[in-house]
Amino acid sequence: MELFKNTNYDFLGKKWPFIIASLVLTVAGFTSIALKGGLKYGIDFKEGTLMQVKFAYPPPDDKIRAAMLNAVKSEVSVQDLHGSGAENMVEIGTEAKGAAESQLDTNRREMEGVLAATFGQPGSGKLDLNGASRDTLQQRLRDPLARAGVPMSDQQLKDLAGNILDVRDKQHSGLITDFNQLSSVSGINAGIMNTLRQECYLAPYHVQGTHMVGPKVGAELRVKAVKATLYALAGMLAYIAFRFEWIYGLGAVIACFHDTLITIGLFSLFNKEISMTVIAALLTLVGYSMNDTIVIFDRIRENLKFSRREPLEVVMNRAVNQTLSRTIMTSGLTFLTVIALFIWGGPVLHGFSFALVCGIIVGTYSSVFVASPIVLFWHNYTDKPRKSSPAVTGGSAPRGSMPPAESVRKSPTRAAK
Amino acid sequence: MSKNLTTRTVVIVVVILICIFGVIGFPKSKADLIDNLRSNIRLGLDLKGGSHMVMEVQVEDAAKGDAQQTLEQLQREATKQNLAWASADVNEPQSVNDVDKVTLTIRGVPADKSSAFRDLVTATCPTYALTALNTTDYSLKLKPSDLEDLKRETVQRAIDTISNRINDLGVAESSVQQYGQSGSVYQILIQLPGVDDTAHARQIIGTTAVLSIVGVDKTHDTFFTSREDALAKLGGIIPLGETLAKMKPRPGQQGDEWYLVGKTPVITGKDIRSARPGQDDVRKWQTSFTLSQDGGKRFGRYTGDHVNDKLAVILDNSIVSVATINERIEDSGRIMGLSSEEEAVDLGRYLRSGSLPARVTPLFENSVGPSLGADSIHQGILSGVAGLLAVVTVMLLYYKRSGVNAVLALALNTVILLAAISYFHAALTLPGIAGVILTIGMAVDSNVLIFERIREELRTGKGVLAAVDTGFNKAWWTIVDTHVTTVVSCAFLFLFGEGPVRGFAVTLTIGLIANVFTAVFVSRVIFDYELSRQRRLETLSI
16 A cells, blocks of 8 residues: 655645644634633642542532632632543642742641541541551551451551552552452451441542642742753754754754644643643654654755755755655654543543644644745745755755765665675 | 574574563563563552652751750850850741851840950850950851751751651652752652552651650649640749640540640650550550660659659650659650550651751652552553554555564564663653653654655665665664654753653653664564565565
């Protein structure tokens, strides 16, 4: 099967619609960011306290909000989590711009207390099995088990507690709704089951994670993220300027910058949160977009060696057409893997996969319709009097292009053996 | 050619074997297989569950404490020399940044005694620099180098104490280290992989645990119900050298309990050599402790003089236990009446590790329970498998037999990646799994580059051998360029990122490096093998 054999589309001639589309998207993104008062920060960058709680039934957001309102000083937000694997999960958090770290700590304790008071059975004197740790379960069960005639050594008790919690966490996402679900725990018998029912109850929620970001660390993390992105772009610019002409490097970097800006704008438009993993996705997509651009530039450079008299635009078009098959295949395949992540990757990777889904689409077209036109504009501007492609002549020859061509001549002999 | 081909094939087989061994060892059964897998591939905090905390050591506490101790020393020495002043105080630092501003101010030194005063200061506290504010008032501050020493020691002692407490908790692979961020060297990073009770861990780490055992006032040795109640019964004045302290609330207690206790401790945490939790005859929890020689003598003298009086054990300004002295005790004792096993065990931990030299406040925390981690692993594997299947299907359909070539290279790539993670003891995080999945997509790119080139060369009429050769050679530099740029990107992610993101950078980088090997070397070998088996090199299934 072969698609895209010997195509001859005039990509660079049709660049204007895409350039305009890019500008529109960029402006839309910025407007969205401006209107919404900045970017929506996720866990790593948002100052405040955050808890991820899984409920045994669709979580009653309003009830939680009302309960928190009375007990917690700072404003509490309750949000449902989306994505596969995030059924009945909520994110409860306080956002605290400028609040002292001690306030955040207090907030967290208050929120935990409210959950226990509203949904738990604090007055019963029993232990909440869905919130217990290995040590507390062990300590709780020791005496009752001895009294119930099921004496255990310390090690046996430790193992039993560990097994119970393992089944709870690995098979039931940390939330047990019925004691019978524990019948598969190794080492369990009727006596132990009875003691469990006596000493413990099952709260309908389980806190899966807590996060707290104080203002000091929040600010540092944000600065680091920006630095990472800028340095990465600079590093790539340096490498490409070294391998090609500097204008190619600049074109590639502008294209990547454009991809990043549009993706961030889309995040704002669709109300998605930006966390450190999203930054990782952005940097990946910068690398990926660079790849695409390099492949095309490589081809342009190769073609320029053989067509000194043709206009640059024609040479570029031919390069794009020649690499079209590869571009579509690679983008398509990478897109397939990223879509798999988006659909099945779960709530934690949601932002990450969304960034990549948008980024791959934008990154692919930016190599053709942003990076190449920039080089084209520059050369047309600087070489107005001449019609032929200037990039090969004299001192502006792409550096580093000679060795590969030469090495091609040497190797055929090896393969012929 | 066949000899060259054989050598290369052997190299590949050896690499495969080393990698498979790295990932699953020599399993003798299925359970063994899973065990080996689990121990070889280390899971990051976000997949295993655990806690990652950044704490700030409030070094200004230590500076203030030092200034106060110096003041007391000065006052003692001054009394010996009949030197006196009107008033003295230490200012109150508001935050860590104020540590350099901690000042001891002494006012009202008689002008004629100023030289005696200066001599006293130089003799008693040489680490302090004296500045005259006017003829009678002076301010003292720690000299800069001594202040630096104090800051450094405080942070180090905090790290050591917290390390001891955490090791005592028994969290495997936990770590406590200095965390130098821009602007602050007072931060500590604590990592507790697999800890399942983060609330308890937080408590253990954050409790300053200043312990003192003081005498309870002889005449008023029962508790008061509130501060006001106490003042009323004492006639509005608290006796000199004594203060009011509150009992820590216990389950079943009706209302608050306040006691009138001495200010100067008989025993402090420094005098305690070791401690152990246990149960007494009626199965109530207690913590027994042994004292140092010095402390033992002091304790012996005090208890000998105060039989039938009461003692109060105070931890961080709350009374933990009140008990009557039955007889003279020399070198050990028991803190009784604790409410639970956990309290007794924790108290033992605090006594053994000592108190923190300054408060620690949490600046950042990321805690994930093991359930979230297990869910994440399921989701990661599911999407990985889905993505892989999609890619394999498309490659086979589009490139036919050469597609098989690519799929084999891809499989080897994944195996090498997992093995490298195992050998380098890198932690696999959820973004790391995403990195593995992304590597699949990017690895395929190299193959696509080569195959498309080969197709092009074939179209120009080149022979199969030449086409394959040219395809590989022309694609080589492009492959290098694309991989280097993504690796550069990952390098910056690694530098600026934390835990999970670093895992991503590492897995992607390893995957890309492995890919250069599989896509170029291994693919080539497979092609050459296939071509060497054909009798007439006319067609290539691509």
